[in-house]
Amino acid sequence: MNIEPTELEKAVVLKVVGRMDAENADEFHQACDRWIAQGTRHLIADLDGLQYVSSMGLRAFLAVAQKLQSLSGSLILCGLHGLPRQVFEMTRLLSLFQLYDDVPQALAAL
Amino acid sequence: MDSPFACLTLPARLDSMQAFRDFVHVGAESAGLAAPETDWLDLVLEEILVNIARYAYQPGTGDAEVRYAVEQPGQLRVEISDAGRVFNPLASDPPALGGPLAERPIGGLGVFLVKNLVGSLTYRREQDRNTLSFTFPAPKDGG
Numbered sequence: 637m638n639i640e641p642t643e644l645e646k647a648v649v650l651k652v653v654g655r656m657d658a659e660n661a662d663e664f665h666q667a668c669d670r671w672i673a674q675g676t677r678h679l680i681a682d683l684d685g686l687q688y689v690s691s692m693g694l695r696a697f698l699a700v701a702q703k704l705q706s707l708s709g710s711l712i713l714c715g716l717h718g719l720p721r722q723v724f725e726m727t728r729l730l731s732l733f734q735l736y737d738d739v740p741q742a743l744a745a746l
Numbered sequence: 747m748d749s750p751f752a753c754l755t756l757p758a759r760l761d762s763m764q765a766f767r768d769f770v771h772v773g774a775e776s777a778g779l780a781a782p783e784t785d786w787l788d789l790v791l792e793e794i795l796v797n798i799a800r801y802a803y804q805p806g807t808g809d810a811e812v813r814y815a816v817e818q819p820g821q822l823r824v825e826i827s828d829a830g831r832v833f834n835p836l837a838s839d840p841p842a843l844g845g846p847l848a849e850r851p852i853g854g855l856g857v858f859l860v861k862n863l864v865g866s867l868t869y870r871r872e873q874d875r876n877t878l879s880f881t882f883p884a885p886k887d888g889g
Contacts, residue, residue, distance in 0.1 A: 657792055658763065658792055658796045658799075659763065688789070690789055690793060690856070690859075691796075691859060692792075692796065695853070695855075698850060699852055702848060702850075702852075705848060718782070719782055719786065719789075723789070723859065726858075726859060727841075727855050727859065728844070732846070732847045
């Protein structure tokens, strides 16, 4: 899994590419925590390149989203498709997140 | 006619995951399964093996065993076992899947996913081992 951050005016975009599993889900969680600690309140996860996510990844998404919500911020998901989208659907997590097709749409909504 | 099981035993640790995955992929290939089904099989394996690696032997260490047999074209029988504490993951309550974000519990989704992705899922405790047995993929509902 590769995480590429881009700092924008209204949010930080984290482009996640590859597989998020038990071995690396913590990397995503920690990357989010670092941005939150620096004052970022809106994180946009660009998941177009995410090929796989297990429950350990779901835990990371949930924990980050809950933390940001408690700080009046948000974790926004973009480009979720394929297996990861089905995993979010199966666990009824989709409705808990703001979802957009791509980053420009997410930015427009902020 | 019984199919012989292929079997791999490794330390129950996260860094064994790739070897278990590669091992079961050989079976998946001989059953005629391909992506995306093999990705879903990875997910099932990961959810079960992570539980074993995190909880079965705590605070010690131990092994996990993965066995598979091609039951019929397109279908694998997989059994995953450990010699850790008695634990039947199928007996746990289903996770709460409703409610707002702030109230959503963070755990319990792994077993839930497994139950949704496999067929004929059973647990047995024999010879001091926990064994989960299932077929993959899950049988298709009519339609």
